[in-house]
Amino acid sequence: MDFFGHLRTINHHKMLVTKTCFKVGLYKQGILHDLSKYNPVEFIPGVIYFQGDRSPINREKELKKCSRGWLHHKGRNPHHFEYWIDYSINPSGKLVGMKMSKKYVAEMVIDRICASKNYLKEKYTDRSALEYYMNGRQMMLIDEETDFLARYLLTMLSQKGEDYLLDYMKRILLKHKNRDYHVIDGSLVLD
Numbered sequence: 001m002d003f004f005g006h007l008r009t010i011n012h013h014k015m016l017v018t019k020t021c022f023k024v025g026l027y028k029q030g031i032l033h034d035l036s037k038y039n040p041v042e043f044i045p046g047v048i049y050f051q052g053d054r055s056p057i058n059r060e061k062e063l064k065k066c067s068r069g070w071l072h073h074k075g076r077n078p079h080h081f082e083y084w085i086d087y088s089i090n091p092s093g094k095l096v097g098m099k100m101s102k103k104y105v106a107e108m109v110i111d112r113i114c115a116s117k118n119y120l121k122e123k124y125t126d127r128s129a130l131e132y133y134m135n136g137r138q139m140m141l142i143d144e145e146t147d148f149l150a151r152y153l154l155t156m157l158s159q160k161g162e163d164y165l166l167d168y169m170k171r172i173l174l175k176h177k178n179r180d181y182h183v184i185d186g187s188l189v190l191d
Contacts (some may be wrong), residue, residue, distance in 0.1 A: 006050040009118060010037045016114035023105060029079070029107050036076045044070040053119055079107035081142045081150075097143040103177050105146060106169050109153045113162070130154035133169040135137055148183045 014034055021030030046069065060067040074082040084098040085156055100108070109129070116128040133154055139189035140147065153173075157165040172190070173181075179191040 001048050002050040002052075003047050005052055006043070006046045006056065007050065009050070010034070010043075010046065013114055013118045016117060017107075017110055020110045020114060023166050024106060024110070025174055026103060026107060026110075029103065031127070033079070033107065034073075034077060036073055039072065041072045043106065045069040055115075055119075078110055079102050080141060081108065081146060084143065084146070085141055095141060097141050097146065099143040100146045101177075102149070102173055102179075102181055105149045105153070106174060109150060109157075109165075109169075112154070113157065127158040130158045145181065145183045149181060149188060152188050 012191075014037075017033045018030040021027070021033065037046065038188070045060050045067065046056045049059040050128070051059055057067045057070045057073075062071070074080045077083060081097060081100065084100055085095055086098050088094050088096045110135060112129040116132055117124045120128055130151075133150065137147070142150075153165060156168060176191075181191065182189045
């Protein structure tokens with residue numbers, strides 16, 4: 001149990017995400033990012049299961065098979081693909097991942113970059129966020145186009161660096177925030 005360790009970790013993460021969101025023009029998202037982590041339903045388990053080198057949610061899940069804090073968190077933060085899981089309207093009635101808007105995919109990528117920096121510290125490289133994403137990808141229930149865009153951006157980061165990625169996000173991806181994106185013949189197409 002480490003109250004101040006957890007508080008420092010989430011404050012540092014929030015600061016990193018806010019600064020990075022500001023760099024790409026996502027000011028409101030930067031300010032509002034992860035505010036639910038300060039809610040007792042998320043904060044208290046974070047203190048109890050704090051480890052410093054990974055999310056306390058994972059430790060809580062290992063011990064209790066469920067994390068109420070995570071269920072609370074993902075339901076209030078649209079930069080998580082899990083926020084966008086819904087039931088399908090087709091007769092099978094299965095759960096499906098709904099398509100995320102560009103601004104939330106951008107925030108999701110920024111969140112992954114900053115979480116990797118926060119937990120890996122000096123071991124972080126521009127490839128870290130992509131490796132983390134790909135390691136968990138087979139378990140994801142995510143829309144195909146959303147997944148493609150996230151991988152596209154994380155691959156860009158790993159190959160060309162953070163400055164290039166953030167410039168691309170600001171000047172090209174988010175230039176027209178309300179326009180959609182599509183994947184056509186394995187290529188990203190921005191409307």
